[in-house]
Amino acid sequence: EAIEELFLIRIECDDRSNKYYIEDKEGLKSGSASAWLLNTFSISNILSEAQSLGSRVQVEDIPSSGRYLSDILAAMRENRCITIDYHPFSAIEPFELTIQPLITKLIDRRWYLYASKPNDPKVKLYALDRFEGCSILDKTFDYPTDFDAESYTKDVVGVAIYDRVKPEKIRIRANRRHAKYMESLPLHHSQTKIAESEKHIDFEYFVSPTPELYNKLLAYGRDIEVLSPAKVRSEMYSLTTSMANLYSHKMETRQNINKTSQIYRFIYVYPSNLLQRYCFFTNYAKLNAYI
Numbered sequence: 001e002a003i004e005e006l007f008l009i010r011i012e013c014d015d016r017s018n019k020y021y022i023e024d025k026e027g028l029k030s031g032s033a034s035a036w037l038l039n040t041f042s043i044s045n046i047l048s049e050a051q052s053l054g055s056r057v058q059v060e061d062i063p064s065s066g067r068y069l070s071d072i073l074a075a076m077r078e079n080r081c082i083t084i085d086y087h088p089f090s091a092i093e094p095f096e097l098t099i100q101p102l103i104t105k106l107i108d109r110r111w112y113l114y115a116s117k118p119n120d121p122k123v124k125l126y127a128l129d130r131f132e133g134c135s136i137l138d139k140t141f142d143y144p145t146d147f148d149a150e151s152y153t154k155d156v157v158g159v160a161i162y163d164r165v166k167p168e169k170i171r172i173r174a175n176r177r178h179a180k181y182m183e184s185l186p187l188h189h190s191q192t193k194i195a196e197s198e199k200h201i202d203f204e205y206f207v208s209p210t211p212e213l214y215n216k217l218l219a220y221g222r223d224i225e226v227l228s229p230a231k232v233r234s235e236m237y238s239l240t241t242s243m244a245n246l247y248s249h250k251m252e253t254r255q256n257i258n259k260t261s262q263i264y265r266f267i268y269v270y271p272s273n274l275l276q277r278y279c280f281f282t283n284y285a286k287l288n289a290y291i
Helices: 002-007 033-048 051-056 069-077 149-153 176-184 211-219 230-269 274-288
Strands: 011-014 019-022 080-086 095-107 110-117 120-127 131-140 168-175 192-196 200-207 224-228
Touching: 069 080, 069 095, 069 131, 095 120, 095 149, 110 149, 168 176, 176 200, 211 230, 224 230
Parallel strands: none
Antiparallel strands: 011 019, 080 095, 080 131, 095 110, 110 120, 168 200, 168 224, 192 200
16 A cells, blocks of 8 residues: 555555566556656665765756645645746746646656646646745645546647647658667657668657757757658758858858958068058959958
C-alpha cells in the first residue's frame, strides 16, 4: 500500500510462483508520473550514496519546483481552485487570477500548469517561474469528464498548444551521426524510422508544427533536414535565411569597417604625396569596388 500511494503502482504476488509483479505496467510508460517518480526515487538513492563525490556529480537545477508546485498538486488532488499572482515577461506588473488547475508538466527545467478559469472552459498555459503568489481556495470545481490530459498534450513538442495548429506527418532526414542521438532520445513519442542509407536516416512524426518544434529543429543545425510537408520545409528555409541574413549583415559591416581602417592607416602612415594618394585610391576602387 505504501508503494502504491507513493509511486501510483500496484504490486501483486503470483501465488503459483510466489513472485511479485507490477499489476498495471501501462502506468509505468514513458512520460507518466509513476515512471518519473520511480526513476527519480532510484536516482535519489544512487546520489545519496555518492555524496562523497561532491561537485563531481552535477545535475540541473529546476528553479520553479520549490515554491508553488506542492500547493498546486494539493489543489489538483481535491479539485480545488487556486488564486495566483501571475507576472508574464510581457507585463509590467503582476495580476491576480483564479484558475482551476488541470495538468502540470515539467520540460526544459521549467514546470508549467494547464488551467481553466471558473467561467471559461478554455485551457491556458502558465509557467510556475512567473508565479509571485499562490493560494489554495475552499472553492472546488468539477473536473471536465470529456477532458483527457494525455490526449491534450500528446501532439506537441514542448508545452504550447495552439487551436489553429493541427498535428500532421512531418519527415526529417538526419545524418548518420546525429541519427544515433535522435534514436537514443526521440524528438517526440511518435518518432518512427522510415528509411535509411549509408549517409542518413529518415524519421517520421505525427506532431503539431508549433514554434517550439521549429526551435528544436533549429537546435539540430545542419545535422537534419526537413523533407516534408512543403509548408514546414518552407518555414525552416525562412527561419534559417533570416538567421543567415542577421550574421551576413554583421559580417559586411565588419568588412566595411576594416576597409575604412586600411584607407585611414594609408593616408596617415605614408608621406603626404598627393600623386601617390590619387594612384592608391584609383586602384583601390577598381579592385574592391569600395570608393
